[in-house]
Amino acid sequence: MFKSKSRKKVDLTRKALRKFINYKRDLLKPDQLEELEKMDVELRDARGKDKKTVDALIKDVDVRSSKLMPKGLPKSTFLSENVEVFFVVIAVMIGIRAFIIQPFKIPTNSMYPTLNGMRAQVVEGEFPNVVSRSFQRVWNGRSYVDLVAPFDSVIAKVEDRPFLHLFTVTDVTFFNPATGQKETETINTSAQALADAFDIIPGRPVKAGQALAHGFNQAGDQVLVDKMSYHFRQPKRGEVYVFVTKGLNINTGNPLVDQQHYIKRLVAVPGDSYSIENNKLLINGEEPSEFGMSRVNSAEGDYNGYLTESKGLSPIPSRTIAPLALTDKKGGSYYQPILATDEEGNLIKVPTGQAVRIPSVPKVPDRRYVSMGDNSNNSQDSRYWGFVPEENLVGPALFVYFPFGNHFGLIK
Secondary structure, three states, X not given: OOOOHHHHHXXXXXXXXXXXXXXXXXXXXXXXXXXXXXXXXXHHHOOOOOHHHHHHHHHHHHHHHHHOOXXXXXXXXXXXXXXXXXXXXXXXXXXXXXXXXXXXXXXXXXXXXXXXXXXXXXXXXXXXXXXXXXXXXXXXXXXXXXXXXXXXXXXXEEEEEEEOOOEEEEEEEEEOOOOOOEEEEEEOOOHHHHHHHHOOOOOOEEOOOOEEEEEEEEOOXXXXXXXXXXXXXXXXXXXXXXXXXXXXXXXXXXXXHHHOXXXXXEEEOOOOEEEEEOOEXXXXXXXXXXXXHHHHHHOOOOOOOOOOOOOOOOOOOOOOOOOOEOXXXXXXXXXXXXXXXXXXXXXOXXXXXXXXXXXXXXXXXXXXXXXXXXXHHHOOOHHHHOOEEHHHXXXXXXXXXXXXXXXXXXXX
């Protein structure tokens, strides 16, 4: 049913009047409230009357209600009138982030080339112009870094920290022990990226004016993670997922590691047997059919297959580590210290130097999962710290929403 313009004006005025009454009820006197209620009745009875009568009544109600405004009351503003809307929006956003969808930023390249982590690269010569840099910022998440040593000093600290809960920046602290002079520069990249690309590490001596970093930092992919699905279904082999590291024996040297989240590919579920042979991951004795795992096994493009060890990492004695079946060129089993399971498939710790024969087809226990990075040559994962308990799972990674030019879209 269509309303006439006059009727719409009456309804809107009544709505505003009811809002005024409800908001100011505790500040108004009984006779003032009674007068306002009378105005509401007058407006209700005016519905359907001619435009001239309605306009006159609305103007009269506006004047009369203004006179009833309590003295000393501050003038209403957009913020004061809509403050409850802001609180509702904030509450909804917090609820969505806590229970439904949560954004994560990928800091490392353990999932490369499926997903990108943060990286830095040296640039020879001058930086591109402002327009080009602005485009690269949006398309590739690329920002340029130009760091010069402020005085003769030693790089004392290189520390990551979050910025606005969305970005990672690094504080580089310079210190001269002779003079006590100290200064900190903040760089829009990770400490690992600065170390890898520019050799900016603690203990390095530098001279005043020395160019330390001239290049760019490329942001890691930012993804949305579904926090609902695992409440209603079992995790699926082959999907990329996020889990918390709490309780995992991860040797990062970071005392806050229990607060971190990792993103890996789920390669084996409870009941699966798994092994790595000739740089291929086998599940239940066969190459997996799942797209993501099959793509890594192919070793095509930037994919290197699945390796038994990751670059720069080696199993550490007396730590609990998920076993992988290793085979030599003749097809025999390796003897490997510290990788072992008991007869029921539970992980056990082995003293330093003790050789234990690895089962050829270890099985994943109930409520436990095996995680590996697609870039297994540069990934700390279940090969080094064991199974992921079911209670640590957060949810599958769904979508890359930034940057737009790399992997924007659904995650496979």
